[in-house]
Amino acid sequence: MRIWSLHPALLxxxxxxxxxxxxxxxxxxxxxxxxGYLRHPQLERFRAEIDPLASIGAYLAFVADEADxxxxxxxxxxxxxxxxxxxxxxxxxxxxxxxxxxxxKLAARSPDRLPxxxxxxxxPLFIVEPGGIADWERVTDIVAGATPPESAGE
Numbered sequence: 108m109r110i111w112s113l114h115p116a117l118l119x120x121x122x123x124x125x126x127x128x129x130x131x132x133x134x135x136x137x138x139x140x141x142x143g144y145l146r147h148p149q150l151e152r153f154r155a156e157i158d159p160l161a162s163i164g165a166y167l168a169f170v171a172d173e174a175d176x177x178x179x180x181x182x183x184x185x186x187x188x189x190x191x192x193x194x195x196x197x198x199x200x201x202x203x204x205x206x207x208x209x210x211x212k213l214a215a216r217s218p219d220r221l222p223x224x225x226x227x228x229x230x231p232l233f234i235v236e237p238g239g240i241a242d243w244e245r246v247t248d249i250v251a252g253a254t255p256p257e258s259a260g261e
Contacts, residue, residue, distance in 0.1 A: 110149045110166070112197040113205050114228040115173035119217035122209070123173060127181055130167045134187055137163055148243035158192060162232070165190030169231045198238030202227035204246070 110133055111118065111126055118126060133150055135141045137159045144150070156162040168189040174181040183189065206227040213220045229235050240246060 109208075110153075111205060111209070112201055112230055112233055113209060114230055115170050116176075117206075117209060117220075117224050117228065118173075119213060119220045120177075121216060122212065123170065123177070123179075127167070127170050127174065130163060130170060131185055134160065134163045134167065138187060148245060151243040152195060152241070156192070156195060158188075161188045161190055161192040162195060164188040165192035166230065166232050192232070194234045195232055196236050197229055197233040198241060199227075199235055200239035201241045201244065202229060202235065204240045204244065 109125070110129060111122075115123055115126060132141070132144060133147075133153065136144050136147070136150060137153060153159045153162050153166075164186050167186045168183070171181045171183050171186070206224060210221065210224050213224055
């Protein structure tokens with residue numbers, strides 16, 4: 108599950124669609140409608156909010172806004188509570204980490220979108236604060252830029 112802190116305009120078609128689906132899954136988890144993904148680390152920041160369902164709903168509403176701008180038709184009736192919600196904090200280090208992760212994805216599947224992803228911009232729900240990568244983020248060696256160790260059996 109990837110609930111991007113980056114602005115949805117930076118995502119390619121596949122990324123925007125995945126963001127929508129994964130946001131809906133996160134909403135289902137937060138609403139208690141599913142037993143899967145209960146401990147997913149990316150949900151920690153929404154659970155920490157006063158009204159987690161309003162926060163994920165506002166998040167999804169902004170994703171749907173970007174879909175509308177591109178001429179896509181996302182079913183907004185699937186958003187339980189589309190907001191409003193207080194803005195949430197995200198660190199500049201987290202945004203930069205996500206930008207590098209996104210750039211790797213775009214290079215592989217949508218290189219024409221790479222020029223749009225040269226500078227991080229936050230999703231409209233988030234307000235940027237100084238800091239490093241979030242504690243809930245799972246940093247992989249590949250995304251972090253290090254060479255992964257060779258493993259037996261590969």
